[in-house]
Amino acid sequence: MTCGNISHAYVIFGATGNLATHKLLPALYQLHCQGQLAADVEILGCGRSPFTQATWQAEVRAKLVGLVEGDAHLDGFIQRLDYLAGSLTDPGFYQALHTWVGDNGCENNVIFYLSVSPDLYVGVTDGLANVGLLQETSGWRRMVIEKPFGYDLPSAQALQRSLEQHLKEEQIYRIDHYVGKASVQNLLVLRFANVILEPLWNRHYIDHVQITHSETVGVDGRASYYDRSGGAMRDMIQSHLLQVLALLAMEPPVSQTAEALRDEKVKVLKSIRPVDVSQLATHAVRAQYAGYQQEEGVTAGSHTETYAALQLYVDNWRWQGVPFYLRTGKGLAEKRSMVSVCFKPAPVSLFQGQGASALPNWLMIGIQPEDAVRMEITAKVPGLEMRTRQITMDASVSSPGERKAEAYEELLLDVIKGDRALFLRYDEVTAAWQVVDPVMQAWSLDEHPPLQYPLGSWGPKAAERVFGDSLRVWRHSLACNNCLAGKA
Numbered sequence: 001m002t003c004g005n006i007s008h009a010y011v012i013f014g015a016t017g018n019l020a021t022h023k024l025l026p027a028l029y030q031l032h033c034q035g036q037l038a039a040d041v042e043i044l045g046c047g048r049s050p051f052t053q054a055t056w057q058a059e060v061r062a063k064l065v066g067l068v069e070g071d072a073h074l075d076g077f078i079q080r081l082d083y084l085a086g087s088l089t090d091p092g093f094y095q096a097l098h099t100w101v102g103d104n105g106c107e108n109n110v111i112f113y114l115s116v117s118p119d120l121y122v123g124v125t126d127g128l129a130n131v132g133l134l135q136e137t138s139g140w141r142r143m144v145i146e147k148p149f150g151y152d153l154p155s156a157q158a159l160q161r162s163l164e165q166h167l168k169e170e171q172i173y174r175i176d177h178y179v180g181k182a183s184v185q186n187l188l189v190l191r192f193a194n195v196i197l198e199p200l201w202n203r204h205y206i207d208h209v210q211i212t213h214s215e216t217v218g219v220d221g222r223a224s225y226y227d228r229s230g231g232a233m234r235d236m237i238q239s240h241l242l243q244v245l246a247l248l249a250m251e252p253p254v255s256q257t258a259e260a261l262r263d264e265k266v267k268v269l270k271s272i273r274p275v276d277v278s279q280l281a282t283h284a285v286r287a288q289y290a291g292y293q294q295e296e297g298v299t300a301g302s303h304t305e306t307y308a309a310l311q312l313y314v315d316n317w318r319w320q321g322v323p324f325y326l327r328t329g330k331g332l333a334e335k336r337s338m339v340s341v342c343f344k345p346a347p348v349s350l351f352q353g354q355g356a357s358a359l360p361n362w363l364m365i366g367i368q369p370e371d372a373v374r375m376e377i378t379a380k381v382p383g384l385e386m387r388t389r390q391i392t393m394d395a396s397v398s399s400p401g402e403r404k405a406e407a408y409e410e411l412l413l414d415v416i417k418g419d420r421a422l423f424l425r426y427d428e429v430t431a432a433w434q435v436v437d438p439v440m441q442a443w444s445l446d447e448h449p450p451l452q453y454p455l456g457s458w459g460p461k462a463a464e465r466v467f468g469d470s471l472r473v474w475r476h477s478l479a480c481n482n483c484l485a486g487k488a
């Protein structure tokens with residue numbers, strides 16, 4: 001097998017893991033099917049598990065068959081795969097990798113994808129640098145770094161210092177796959193390709209914003225990693241949910257370039273008011289699903305939260321006084337990511353007592369599974385009487401039958417193309433750590449165990465605490481709760 005002129009090798013550290021199995025290899029397969037991978041691109045999986053090339057190819061084939069639709073291109077894809085067994089903490093592994101790169105004629109362009117636990121990132125970077133694998137002598141070398149970037153602010157800073165010793169910023173791709181989701185990118189299009197929202201998109205008209213990510217699965221075989229290095233705040237809120245918040249709240253960027261987008265996102269993240277940890281119980285809620293403690297790999301008495309809810313304020317001109325409520329959890333009732341924007345009520349209730357007129361307008365944006373945009377408004381019930389009801393205006397994005405590309409497909413291709421627009425800049429990451437670190441620190445000092453919630457529920461009742469004494473409640477789905485009531 002050889003690599004050609006503009007071709008490259010995709011080296012995946014952690015190829016046997018959950019992320020590589022469920023997202024990276026299927027995404028590379030889709031790119032292969034779409035003809036996006038040059039004919040001689042090779043994909044090297046690395047892990048400690050003792051596969052040979054043949055057993056690895058058989059393993060991936062078996063996994064892909066269950067994960068992707070259609071296998072017409074499977075044989076061709078499988079031919080691209082190779083495997084190198086070894087521990088990332090063993091210097092000998094990097095020597096073997098160096099030899100593999102040389103033997104396979106891939107000296108020109110190599111992508112190193114860190115799909116391992118963040119505590120290995122510094123060691124891998126040093127290991128690659130020590131054998132000269134990060135030097136761009138003829139082609140390019142790119143490093144993709146999975147989230148979370150570090151474990152907290154100090155470890156993110158240490159990681160950045162280590163990366164800077166060996167890599168230029170243009171070689172670093174800090175990935176947050178939510179930014180690669182088409183429905184998340186649609187937030188930008190919705191806001192900045194249309195004029196109808198902009199006049200309302202501020203503290204004068206918006207009462208509050210909810211950002212929800214819920215999953216039905218539990219820690220899904222990742223308990224030992226999740227329990228040690230995860231927790232809902234670090235796993236989801238520090239990265240994905242704060243990115244969604246930044247896209248919702250940012251000012252229009254001057255262009256679509258990577259730097260223009262990142263400039264605006266970072267301004268939002270830096271404007272987030274530090275959470276008052278002396279009032280933590282009303283600003284943040286953490287909980288664990290019942291049964292978590294019994295999962296294999298979870299430390300006895302673990303306080304790691306599988307659910308977190310957080311109230312944040314963006315202290316800038318546009319958003320002063322508008323709460324943003326973020327929540328995420330595993331083992332919940334439904335799998336869904338969505339944004340719910342609640343507008344302020346009409347200043348005068350002209351149709352009081354005649355139906356739904358006192359209800360606020362909502363803009364509901366589905367990220368997944370539905371990539372939908374719906375506006376809840378009040379309208380007259382047809383007929384002789386002046387009665388009102390709430391109805392939904394639906395501007396859903398994809399049509400039935402349209403294939404939705406997975407976020408990783410676009411992101412993995414962007415790395416090949418050298419397009420960093422959808423990857424995070426270091427200052428975005430540090431600003432996000434500054435938001436969540438004080439909360440996580442306060443939780444780590446709290447001797448009380450997290451609250452518990454039943455599997456399959458919507459989390460602890462106490463998650464309503466973040467709403468204070470307002471009448472706000474969490475929206476669990478895109479369905480309009482009051483529409484039927486309005487019709488009755």
Ligand SMILES: NC(=O)C1=CN([C@@H]2O[C@H](COP(=O)(O)OP(=O)(O)OC[C@H]3O[C@@H](n4cnc5c(N)ncnc54)[C@H](OP(=O)(O)O)[C@@H]3O)[C@@H](O)[C@H]2O)C=CC1
Pocket residue numbers: 013014015016017018019020046047048049086087088089114115116117118146147148177222225
């Ligand atoms: N899973 C997901 O949905 C997502 C995960 N991420 C991030 O991706 C990264 C990986 O997550 P995930 O795949 O879930 O984790 P897993 O625990 O499932 O996989 C970890 C991988 O690392 C390998 N590994 C662990 N220690 C070593 C070592 N010393 N030397 C060599 N290989 C090692 C394991 O291989 P082996 O056992 O063969 O050594 C395995 O392939 C994390 O940073 C996570 O935050 C990001 C987004 C989504």
Ligand SMILES: O=C1O[C@H](COP(=O)(O)O)[C@@H](O)[C@H](O)[C@H]1O
Pocket residue numbers: 215235236337
């Ligand atoms: O980064 C992560 O994301 C997944 C959820 O991703 P999605 O695209 O399926 O919504 C989450 O399960 C995982 O714990 C986390 O590390």
